[in-house]
Amino acid sequence: MQTELKNADEQSIGQAAALLQAGEIVGIPTETVYGLAASSLSDSAVTKIFKAKGRPQDNPLISHIASLEMLPMVVQDIPESAYRLAEAFWPGPLTMIMTRSEQVADSVCAGLPTAAVRMPSHPVALEVIRKAGVPLAAPSANLSGSPSPTTAQDVLADMQGKIPLILDGGACSVGVESTVISLAGAQPTLLRPGYITPEQLEEVLGCPVAISDAILNRLKDGEKAASPGMKYKHYAPKADVTIVNGTFDAYKDYIREHNEKGVFALCFEGEEEFLPCPCVTYGHETRPDEQARALFSALRELDARGAKTVYARSPEKTGIALAVYNRLLRAAAFRVTEV
Ligand code: TXA
Ligand code: MG
DSSP, rough: OOOOEOOOHHHHHHHHHHHHHHOOOEEEEOOOOOOEEEEOOOOOHHHHHHHHOOOOSOOOOEEOOOOGGGOOOHHHHHHHHHHHHHHOOSSSEEEEOOOOOOOOHHHTTTTTTTEEOOOOHHHHHHHHHHHHOOOOOESSSSOOOOOOOOSSHHHHHTTTTTTTTEEEEEOOSSHHHOOEOOOOOOEEEEEEEEOOOOHHHHHHHOOOOOOOOGGTSOOTTTTOOSSSGGOOSSOSSSEEEEEEEEOHHHHHHHHHHTTTTEEEEEEEETOGGOOOOOOOOSOTTTTTOOOOOHHHHHHHHHHTOSSSSEEEOOSSSSHHHHHHHHHHHHTTOOEEOOO
């Protein structure tokens, strides 16, 4: 299959919508990461997503809507808290999990009684959904296990020959996937941290939000994941990544002691000049929003430059930085060294 990469404009958005209506899959920009979209209502279209990504069948997808009128196409028994969160954070990088609708394709929910839904804020994503007229199931548009794509070129690198069309809507402004909150249980539970923080959610909900263990810990053998996506390695570059947790001075010393061929530093901006090895940066130390925007492209750059071993500076574990730490921890296969 020939993969076309087109600037998102009225004509190419129309083409994307027509392909989606015909049961095809298309790469589209969102504010978080690029998505690989198909109609949420078509099992055969959604199956193509799993095939193109090499995604395990038991990992459910997020459906994207362009208006609250579309919400009942994906979920039912919608609690009042969902409308309050939607009012505060939609369109934007928040995904909510509720009881699934009858209509949504079984493969979207991967056998679960629940479905995930969000209203993205990227104007191109919204326009594609509106024109297609159906909710769009869209996981991140990377091959399963590799870093999520934050540019159309990243999508092309992973999906060339596998999908007919990618719309280029520029670099993603958030850079990490949406915050995922489950409203399906007794207590609202954060399943994946993102740009919308637990503190922001608690303020709107007026109650505590439980934090899933899987955010900062590896699942134990045989443990069932609340969010199946969290059990897989994920976001992993080809190099072996280790998070080095400590002051910059201790990090510098650690790299000096371990500086062999193929060693790269994944560090914060401005630190490069003090380090003895090749460096890739991901934002400023005090700017978790920059870190989020830069992390996945930094991981891809490390691969492109042939890094074998990567020692990464540690993000904080609060606010937006918690999302960055969570992704980096998976890229590092949970290897953390205290210095
Ligand atoms: O920002 C995003 O959310 C991006 C863009 C494209 O919108 N999409 C995205 O999709 O990150 P994906 O498939 O890479 O991640 C979906 C996550 C997975 O961890 C999955 O297990 C979880 O959401 N999920 C989906 N449906 C679920 C459900 N019914 N119950 C629990 N977890 C669910
Ligand atoms: Mg993903």
